[in-house]
Each structure stands twice: as structure tokens, then as C-alpha cells.
Amino acid sequence: MYTLYHHPFSPSSRFIRLILREYGAEFEEKPMNPWERPQELLLLNPAGTVPVLVENEGPPICGPLPIMEYLDETRGYAVGDRRLMPDHPEARAECRRIVDWALTKFDNEVVGHLVRERIYKQTMPKSAGGGEPDSAALRVARANIHHHMKYFGYLAASRRWIAGERLSFADFALAAEISSVDYLGEVPWAAEENVKNWYARVKSRPCMRPLLLEKVLGMPASSTYADLDF
Amino acid sequence: MYTLYHHPFSPSSRFIRLILREYGAEFEEKPMNPWERPQELLLLNPAGTVPVLVENEGPPICGPLPIMEYLDETRGYAVGDRRLMPDHPEARAECRRIVDWALTKFDNEVVGHLVRERIYKQTMPKSAGGGEPDSAALRVARANIHHHMKYFGYLAASRRWIAGERLSFADFALAAEISSVDYLGEVPWAAEENVKNWYARVKSRPCMRPLLLEKVLGMPASSTYADLDF
Incomplete structure (x- = not known):
């Protein structure tokens, strides 16, 4: 347990x-x-x-x-x-590279800003840094997301799953980051059909269900968030 | 090769x-x-x-x-x-935690600022962001380093090596970060005897030698940098 x-x-x-x-x-x-x-x-x-x-x-x-x-x-x-870790050391390295891209690079340049400014700050007291979102941080994140989506689109077009032919940790690391931003309606889905199709496949897995039911107090989810055919 | x-x-x-x-x-x-x-x-x-x-x-x-x-x-x-990775999953997790602390947290809060402001910016052209160090960034890094050193001191006092009883990847991740800052003379050695003793042991390993001979053009290393009995 x-x-x-x-x-x-x-x-x-x-x-x-x-x-x-x-x-x-x-x-x-x-x-x-x-x-x-x-x-x-x-x-x-x-x-x-x-x-x-x-x-x-x-x-x-x-x-x-x-x-x-x-x-x-x-x-x-x-x-x-x-198993979500590939067998071969080279494939494992690729899986870890994408996990790191999602949780560090994508998070630092896009997701972290949006989640902090639009979710965390709503729950924080003013004394702890809560309050209105910083519009400069939102602007940076909204500009950066297009470069990342383009790269994810390239990956999704060239492989069955995001780090290779098999479902791996990388798919869930990226889906986790994207789901937080999708709640906020900040994912430019229309521009990247391949990312959308990949995410629809991850989203339909039972492990995603509990996350898709979650709500931020006083802030409804975007129309795409819980919809499996968004 | x-x-x-x-x-x-x-x-x-x-x-x-x-x-x-x-x-x-x-x-x-x-x-x-x-x-x-x-x-x-x-x-x-x-x-x-x-x-x-x-x-x-x-x-x-x-x-x-x-x-x-x-x-x-x-x-x-x-x-x-x-082998630099421990055998047991729990010990491996501890090794990875310290590696992550060194390369991510310590780097984000201390080392990255100092290396960027004092080394990279000296080599960069003005158009790429080179030039004088940002004194606010230096101030933040110099304040933060004390908290980190204290924590490393606590670790060094309670174990033979930084992540456990055996030399591991964690020792080299932390030594790599510290060495860059030590070149700049920014490590408050006097305050943390245990970190100093641990670093002296890592520093005496042959793998460290080539690094200790390296120089930044026009900026001599601190007096402690290459000295094994600093």
C-alpha cells in the first residue's frame, strides 16, 4: 500500500x-x-x-x-x-528525455506559469503571493506553448506513442502536463491534429478518468477537458 | 568510444x-x-x-x-x-533525489546564477545577453548558498558519502556543481567543515584532475579551486 x-x-x-x-x-x-x-x-x-x-x-x-x-x-x-519503461537502454534514454522535456522544459516554459498564475494563486492567501495572475508570465507561457506543441506534433507524427512504438512513462508525463493546461482551456488544439489524436488515445485510458473529474473551486473546466472526443 | x-x-x-x-x-x-x-x-x-x-x-x-x-x-x-548506482531500490531513490537536488534545485537557486552571470556572460556577445553580471541574481545566489551548504553539511555529517555509505552518482553531481562555484571563490567553506571534508575526498579522485586544471580565459581560479588541502 x-x-x-x-x-x-x-x-x-x-x-x-x-x-x-x-x-x-x-x-x-x-x-x-x-x-x-x-x-x-x-x-x-x-x-x-x-x-x-x-x-x-x-x-x-x-x-x-x-x-x-x-x-x-x-x-x-x-x-x-x-511495463512503461522500454527494455533497451537507447529506448529508455529516449523515454527519459521526453519525460524530462515534459516535466522540466515544458513545465518551466509553459505549464508552470499557467498553473501557478491561474490555479495556485487563486487558492493562496495574498501574503503567500496569491492574487491576480501576472500578465507577463501568462504572455510568455502563451507564446511558448506553440513551439512545444509543434515539437510534440512532430514526435506524434513520427511514432505511434510519444517516445516510441510502445506506450511509456513519457506519454503519461506529457499527458499530465497537458491535462493541467487543458483544464484552463489554454491548449491550441486546432493547430496540432497529431497531438490531439495522441492525447485522445491517452485520455481514453481508465487511469485518466479520476483526473478528468477533478475541479478547481469556482473555476469550471474548459469544454475540451473531460470530453473524450474533443 | x-x-x-x-x-x-x-x-x-x-x-x-x-x-x-x-x-x-x-x-x-x-x-x-x-x-x-x-x-x-x-x-x-x-x-x-x-x-x-x-x-x-x-x-x-x-x-x-x-x-x-x-x-x-x-x-x-x-x-x-x-558501480555508482546503489543496488537497492530505496538507496537508488535516495541517490537520484540528491542528484536531482544538486543538478536542479541547487543549480536553479545558486549555481546557475553564478555561472551564468560570472562565466557565461563574459564569453557571450552583448547581443546574446553578455556583459556585466546582474547584481540582483548574484545577491540571490549568495544568500541561497548558505541554506544549501547547511543541508549538505547535515547530509555529510550523517553518512559516509552524500547519499549513503557508498560513493555514488550523487557525490559527483554535487561535486560538479560545487566545483563550478568554487572556481569563482563563492563557496563559504569556513562555515561547513563537514562539506569541506567530503569535498576534499571527492576532489582527490583522479577523475577530478582534468577539471581542476581548466581555466576561464582572463579569470584565474580561486585559491581553493585546485588545492587538495584547501
Whole structure:
């Protein structure tokens, strides 16, 4: 049994929720606001970030990449064909490159800005940095998203899944990031048919369902968010 | 035979040079300035970042974490006792957590600012953002470094190496980051005896030697940089 410390709209937390479900793992969710620096979280992870995974009475596994590798090392062989890490070192490197692109580069240049300005800041008190979105940050994110979508479109056009011929961690890392932005109606779907088709395939997987039912208080999801035929 | 595309003072490139040498791998170095967006680099890594590793005629392995995992998967078993990835999944997670702390958190909050403002900007043309260091960025980095050193001191005091009882990738990731800052004389050594003792042990390894001989044009290294008994 796992316990997952996470935030419902933190993309890297969403990534872990998706892959836990794909690996058929049962877990208890402990949602928290990392910006409040809760003592419970700091004791587990001195970096004060989510996600953090604890298996039974084991030590905390901190951060999306260590959790991804840990889940693969401890459960990957048991799931057989449904393993999300490719077998060959070169294919694994490609999977990790795309995971890193999604969770770091895409997050730093696009998703992080949008989620912070439009979701987190609505929940934060003014004293912790909450309030109106910073329009400069939104502008940067909205300009950058087109370059990223173009690149994802190129990848989606040249392979069956985003990092190769088989479904992998990379698909869920990117889907997690995109889902947070899609909630906000910020994904320019019309421009990238190949990304749209790829995302529709990921979205139809059962592991996505709980995420698609989630709501930010007082902010309805975009029309595309939960629609499987968007 | 490997080819490594890197920048001599990019901490994550230094990390890869250290572990290639620790794993006894021969490699040709291709130093480059990523901010010039060289075509050769962009063709290998669309993110335009270093390090990138190519083995023989194989595909490019992009980014420090994918390279680290790739080297471990392809050479880790052959080096026996000198393997830098722990055996147990929980110990591996701890190793990856510290690697991520060094290359991402410490780099974002401290090292990246100092290296960019004081080294990269000296080589960049004005049109590419070169010129005088941004004093606000330097101030932030110099304030943040104390918190990080304190945490590294806590780790160094409680274990033989930085991620556990055995030398691991984490030691070289952190040493790579610290070495870039130490060149600039920005490490507050006096305050953290335990970090100093740990770094002295890493520094005395043969893999560190080539790095300690490197120079930034027109900027001599600090007095502690190459001194093994600093």
C-alpha cells in the first residue's frame, strides 16, 4: 500500500497518479498545498515539494523521476506487457528525455506559469503571493506553448506513442502536463491534429478518468477537458 | 568510444565528464557554447542543451539524468565494486533525489546564477545577453548558498558519502556543481567543515584532475579551486 503526497493540479503529481494506476497500485492520496510548507511534507521531503511516495513503512521517495524509476524497479517486471519503461537502454534514454522535456522544459516554459498564475494563486492567501495572475508570465507561457506543441506534433507524427512504438512513462508525463493546461482551456488544439489524436488515445485510458473529474473551486473546466472526443 | 558535447563550466556537463572517467570510459570532448545554438548540437538535441553523449554510431543520449542512467545500464555491471548506482531500490531513490537536488534545485537557486552571470556572460556577445553580471541574481545566489551548504553539511555529517555509505552518482553531481562555484571563490567553506571534508575526498579522485586544471580565459581560479588541502 502506498501513500502519495500530492497536489491535484501539480502536473508532476498527476504524472505519478497516472502511472500508479497504470501499474495497478492502490494508494491513499494526501492532497496538500506545498506553498504552505506543511510540516508533514517537510519531514518527508526537505525540498518541500510534491509528489512524495511512501510505500508501507518505507522511506519517502521524493520527486517525480525518483518515483518513476522506483515504481519501475519494484513493479515493472510484474506488469509484463504493460511495463512503461522500454527494455533497451537507447529506448529508455529516449523515454527519459521526453519525460524530462515534459516535466522540466515544458513545465518551466509553459505549464508552470499557467498553473501557478491561474490555479495556485487563486487558492493562496495574498501574503503567500496569491492574487491576480501576472500578465507577463501568462504572455510568455502563451507564446511558448506553440513551439512545444509543434515539437510534440512532430514526435506524434513520427511514432505511434510519444517516445516510441510502445506506450511509456513519457506519454503519461506529457499527458499530465497537458491535462493541467487543458483544464484552463489554454491548449491550441486546432493547430496540432497529431497531438490531439495522441492525447485522445491517452485520455481514453481508465487511469485518466479520476483526473478528468477533478475541479478547481469556482473555476469550471474548459469544454475540451473531460470530453473524450474533443 | 563516446563523444561528449559539453561546456567546460556547465555543471551538468562536468558531472558527466566525472562519471565517464570513474567508469573508465574513453571519450572525445566537443566543447561548445549552447547559447550560440550551434547547428551540430540542435541536430542532436532539439532542446539545444548540453551534455549530449553519443556512443559510436548510436543515437544521441540527451541530458545529465538520461546519460547517467544509460551509463549505469550499459557499463554499471562491468565496473563491479566501483558501480555508482546503489543496488537497492530505496538507496537508488535516495541517490537520484540528491542528484536531482544538486543538478536542479541547487543549480536553479545558486549555481546557475553564478555561472551564468560570472562565466557565461563574459564569453557571450552583448547581443546574446553578455556583459556585466546582474547584481540582483548574484545577491540571490549568495544568500541561497548558505541554506544549501547547511543541508549538505547535515547530509555529510550523517553518512559516509552524500547519499549513503557508498560513493555514488550523487557525490559527483554535487561535486560538479560545487566545483563550478568554487572556481569563482563563492563557496563559504569556513562555515561547513563537514562539506569541506567530503569535498576534499571527492576532489582527490583522479577523475577530478582534468577539471581542476581548466581555466576561464582572463579569470584565474580561486585559491581553493585546485588545492587538495584547501
